[in-house]
Amino acid sequence: MPVPPPRQHLVVVGADTTAVRLVEELVRTGEEVVVLAPGGGDPGAVADVEALGARVVAAPRRVGEADLRAVGVPGARAVVLLGDDDVGALRLALVVEELAPEVRLVIEMANPRLGTTLTELIGDVTLLSPAELAGPAFVAAALATADTQAFEIGGRMVAAGPRERVTGEELAVLANSRLTGIEAVLPAGPGDVVLGTALVAPPRSDARRSGVPGALARVFDRRARVVVVGIVVLVLLSTLYFHAGGSSWLVSLYRALTTSTDTGDGDLGDLSVPFRFGAVAIQLFGLVLSAGITAVIVDALVSARLAAITGGVRGRPRRHVVVCGLGRVGTAVAAQLKARGVPVVAVERSEDVPGVLEARRLRIPVVIGPASDAAAQAVAGIARAVAVVAVTDDEAVNLEIALVARDVNPRVRVVTRMFDHELAARVERRLELGTTRSVSMLAAPAFAAAALGRRREVIFPVGRRVLLFTEVTVHAGSAAPGRSLCSLAEEGVSRLLAVAPAGGGWDWRWADRPVEAGDRLAVVATRAGLARMLRATKAVRPPAGTPGT
Structure with a gap:
């Protein structure tokens, strides 16, 4: 006899690395999660999801209405559709909307035109792109600059970034880049990455720009x-x-x-x-x-x-960034580098990849060939490049690209896309191949925030770690009322920035007092720290089967 699905739970359709990180985020906050794995899903991802405590239901590769009913979509609070099939996501979104018109829908979507169509057809839907979410972190790593962001939180505009790039009133110390591991974020002592009230004008890029000087240099080689x-x-x-x-x-x-x-x-x-x-x-x-x-x-x-x-390479490019792989992530990274005025050369194995057409539309030179091949890297000018970004969909190929690039140019800055978090940490520490980044680690917090209906979090990368800026409401029936405000934050994992009582304005110079239901909190935290704070401020639901539920 099949186990009846829970009520007011969260449904995740898809079983890949992003699903694993998303489930980890949701389970940490005490949510019940059911994962629908089309075609059985990736065996490694399925095992990881089950180890986290989520229930996995296998489905045919083409998910239908019966499969969605089997995981309790009509009684779910939110449904997250993951995968690289935009048309399939559109079809499933329409089925979900028919089964549960009030359910919150979060979709991984790459094609903006389809996304626009979907928002017109369905009301409560959030469209997110992991590539766009993770792109700024890869760009910052390639340019060897800590990312800077300006955003609104706690009723005011703030800016986060290196101390030399942030001005105005200093509101909090976010990280110390000279430390490693979890000790680097939200340190008790001083740090060089801070939260302030304004950004200093960005310095000019040290990479050579195009134009008349660049054209003359290419002709008179x-x-x-x-x-x-x-x-x-x-x-x-x-x-x-x-x-x-x-x-x-x-x-x-x-x-x-x-x-x-x-x-x-x-x-x-x-x-x-x-x-x-x-x-x-x-x-x-x-x-x-x-x-x-x-x-x-x-x-x-x-x-x-x-x-x-x-769309090939002109002349002998110098002081540029080589992006290896023009999938979703590589295309996003190349476009963002181009938008910042940084010279870019892309390398892609197949000319039929949609990213090649997009790169040529943006006038980004493309070398067609295996990115791990020394000859292709030579045409792309890796010997004269300032950075190489390996962002193919194959972890082994990315490692090979990094090794070949470092062998050709020992001074080049290497940024590698990795899927295995533990392997990435060892690669950084033992092989010394430069910076590693995980798309799923960077994107999962945004998907979790959208699924839970919270205000979208600002994701601020610090090395392989991420800090999350968001606002949290203290619910009646949670464990927080009666505790002191200071007790909600934990040293090294979360920090309270501003407090607003129910119906009141934000106070950035708050004094410690007992927490009350309805209080709003502006916080910065690690993924684990935010999960603990959400558990403390969320109303406890009675167990399933209790009268009145």
Whole structure:
């Protein structure tokens, strides 16, 4: 006999790494979660979800109305649809809306046009893109700058970032980047990442920008410069030669220029016959050098034109960022780097990937080939790049890209997308391959906040950790009323920023007092710290089967 689904629970459709992190977020807050795994889901993800305490229900690859009823969608508080099939998500969203018109719906969606259509058809729906949520963290790591964000919380605009980038009143110390692990965030002592009231104007990027200087540098590359130097040396030697033949310095320079470049009237009548033969030799060398510089410039212009047509790399890019993999995450990272004025070169194995078309639309050069191949990396200019971002959908390929890139250019900054959190920590510590980032770790808090109907949290990455800024309401029947405000925050995992009593305004200079039902709290916390605070402020629901439920 099948186990009846719970009531007022949360349903997650999909079983991948994002689902695991999302379930972890929800279970930490004491929520009941049922996961519907299309096609059985990823076995590793299913095992992780079950270990977290969520119930997993297998379903056919094409989920139908019966499957949604089996996991209790009509009695659920929220349904989260995960996966890379936007059309399938649209179909399931319409079925969910028919089964439970009042349910809160959260959808992973990449295509903005479909998303716009969905919001017109369904009322209470939130569309989120893990790639867009995680992109800023990859960009900040590639540029070796702690991310800066300005946002509203507790009734005022605030700014979070490195101390040198934040100005105005200092409201809280968020992290100490010189420490590692959990000790780095919300330290008891001083720190270099703070919360203030305004951002300092961002510094100019140290990467070379495009424009006239960049175009000239591409045309007059190393080959053209060698030929030009050869012509200059020939002119100088020819000037000395003609001066030795009895001409003045000015006349000698004129004859050197006209002879070596085959211009002018060629009047050498006052020179002796042996010197005239020498002038012929100079003329021959000049013709060779002039033909050489013409060939180099024509080759550069034709190559630039072909690169513009095909979307390839022009010339020899320098001080740029190489993005390996143009899936959803790679495309988002490349677009955000381009928007910040940073030169970008992308590498993608297949030309048929939609991200290639998007990159070419944004005028981002694309190298078609395996990103882990040294030849493809050489074309992308990794030897002259400031950073390499490996964001393919294969963890092993990302590691291989990082190893090859570090071997080609030991000074390059490497940012690697990893799926296994423990493996990522070991890679950073033991292999010293640079920074690692997890898309699911960065995106899961936003999905959890949307599923629970909370105001969307601001996600602020600090290394592999994330800090969450949000506002929490103290509910009647929770464990918080009667406790002191200071007791709600825990050193190192959560910090209380501002307090607003029920019906009152926000106070950023609050004094400790007993917590009352209806209080609103503006907090910054780690994922674990926020989960504990939500459990303390959430009303306790009576067990299922209790009269009145």
